[in-house]
Amino acid sequence: MDLNILPSKRTPLIDYKFEDDRITISGRSIPENAIDFFNPLFKWADFFCSDPDRNKLSIDIKLDYFNTSSSKCLIEFFRKMERCSKKGKEVIVNWIYDREDESMHETGEDFMQIINLPFNIMTTEENIQNK
Template sequence: MIQPLRIQGTDDTPTVILDPNPDSPRFEISGRSLPEDVVAFYEPILEWLDDYAKNPLPKTIFDFKLEYFNTASSKLLLDILLKLEDMYDDGHDVLVRWHYPEDDEDMQEAGEEYADIVEVPFEQVPYKID
């Protein structure tokens, strides 16, 4: 099994948890994304997913719970979704869950647009913020 990838979030980079432990799997990107160098930040994540796709769990649930991302990040988020789409095309069970604050129309729309672009099971999940 490949090693989990964990990246602690900062005020301009998201928290990333990619943990394929069969007992408690977690695949999640959350927080803010406006890294100084988007490619350098997302490259290890995309590489990790390439490795994982060779021998994935029976079901992969991938959670996006972003507060904010800039347009440069949006392109890289699509690259992640395209990798999940490839896994799904290869016959694996994949579900994307797009979490957005219930009053954030822009974040909701962003999820709907991604759902239109990639062919992968996609759930919109509104949440309340206190």
């Protein structure tokens, strides 16, 4: 199941590339109603986890800002992916931040402490070099 939500001034891009086994969430996330906005992502996660043909997923998070309600939704998404991982799927999170954004780096470290998934924290430049 494909997922492609185009970004706006208040919402991030959410894009799943079937051929790459990769989902990207990037941009700014300050939606009026975060649960409504992220609901398609939650449904996609449930579908992905139940799909016997999909065994691997990279999650690229490239957010430059997000509000508290978006943070709660990201945690819910990560929790779904933790359950997916416990069922044998390989799930990895790449937290990609701008080198000068110390706050986003610290937020990535905070998520890494509470999420039980392999977690890479890297700058945008490091991410480009690794591709």
